[in-house]
Amino acid sequence: MAQPRALVRSPLARLRAWWLARLPAAAEHALTHRNLYVLPTRPGWMLGLTLLLLLVGSINYQLNLGYLLTFLLAGQAAVGVWVAHQNLRGLRLGVDVEGEAFAGQPVRVRIDVHNPGRRARWALTVRWARADADTASVDLPPGEAVSVALPLVFATRGRQPLPPLSIETRYPLGAFRVWSWWRPAGTVTVYPAPEIDAPPLPGAAATDGPTPPPLVASSAAPAAVSDDVPDAVRPYRTGDAPARVLWKKAARSDGDPSGWLVREAAQRQATAALWLDSSTCGLRDAEAQRGRLCAWVLQADARGLRYGLRLPHLVVEPDSGPAHRRHCLEALACH
Structure with a gap:
């Protein structure tokens, strides 16, 4: 018997879910040094291992050119970390839901990425914090804003919070990943999934009898017409x-x-x-x-x-x- 998905998640996935739940919800998100994180990618770890082997070999065989190559590559990697960090720092994010959301059907959510700086930002990737989420890549010219649409599917009806969103970059070397998480403060009203091949509408109800009193007042009132307009x-x-x-x-x-x-x-x-x-x-x-x-x-x-x-x-x-x-x-x- 298959176990529920929530029970077979890895400890790392549980830790990430716990950490994302502790993020404060915000209507907008500004990327600063306080919420940007850096870790090597797989090629980055391989680069570090290569530099370590070069350094050990240069020390063992007293190779001056080996020292030069090792520290030259290490310096480029350090510059790559700084460039990747600056590629995200200062950006601002906003979110807006486009259209109506029905349970089980994708709804388009517009993510606005604004670049207030004087330099272009390259190879940015935006995605939801879900395993099967789509990603969107974007480049930002100086002083401009770009909107990307990310589909989002809700399984149940009701007022659902937006899931956390991540923006990351691996520019310029691909050896380091710089990213930030954002938990949008908005909610989405998810309507029930309409029945497929639903039967025809019932017959028009007679209005001669009394109408049942509403338990909750309706907010949608008929459009008002001026007093000099006939009832018809x-x-x-x-x-x-x-x-x-x-x-x-x-x-x-x-x-x-x-x-x-x-x-x-x-x-x-x-x-x-x-x-x-x-x-x-x-x-x-x-x-x-x-x-x-x-x-x-x-x-x-x-x-x-x-x-x-x-x-x-x-x-x-x-x-x-x-x-x-x-x-x-x-x-x-x-x-």
């Missing part, structure tokens, strides 16, 4: 038919679509609400319910429907639009 008029949304636009009022908005209004029958407004309920979705497992409801939220939003969400401890009133979609997905992720 709503704000314009991308994809609305031009024939439904109130062009006389649209002419006053100087061509800004955010100020346009669209006719909508009051009867349609009353019957367009759709309830997505965890108790009637046809699944018993809580995580499977979240996956199906997530797929339904995405379907309903793509079709422009007004929909509400019912969870065991949360009710989100029917609405539509990007803000309502995000509110429902966050409810599925965090409750």
Whole structure:
């Protein structure tokens, strides 16, 4: 029987995980001599062994040229350590999550590397502190910033902290590795993985009956319309038919679509609400319910429907639009 991965980690991996957990979280990271570390690489250890053999041979056979070669190579190695250290010192790092994160699917995280100095920085490598993490290499011109995108996969839903990030260089000789660790302070809201081949949306719920009172207030409220606008008029949304636009009022908005209004029958407004309920979705497992409801939220939003969400401890009133979609997905992720 295979043992859990957490139980078969090497002592070195456990020590590194313990040390990374003790790093203070920060929104930005500045590389200084206090957080830069230097160790020889495998070629560096071989270089050190070669220098030791050259020194022993030169002492044994009294070879002046051997002394010259040994100390010349040792001096170059020492200069290489200093150059590699200066290649990272002074850089600043920032992080930003691009797009939405679903469990089990990669999300793009943008890493901003800023070089405030007057010299270029070469052969920088950025990666997450994970065994299977991708790496990104970058060169930095003087006084400029470069952004690199690193994919990141979260296995579970909820608010997940960003893992530690490392930046390193082996420039110029490759004999020494200089690196620094950073634990970003941000979190990522990971939505449930939408069910693959989810069933069609349930039928539109009748709104004649009483609506269950929300246990938690919904933060996504319908867009406000001024008092002089009839009830059968709503704000314009991308994809609305031009024939439904109130062009006389649209002419006053100087061509800004955010100020346009669209006719909508009051009867349609009353019957367009759709309830997505965890108790009637046809699944018993809580995580499977979240996956199906997530797929339904995405379907309903793509079709422009007004929909509400019912969870065991949360009710989100029917609405539509990007803000309502995000509110429902966050409810599925965090409750």
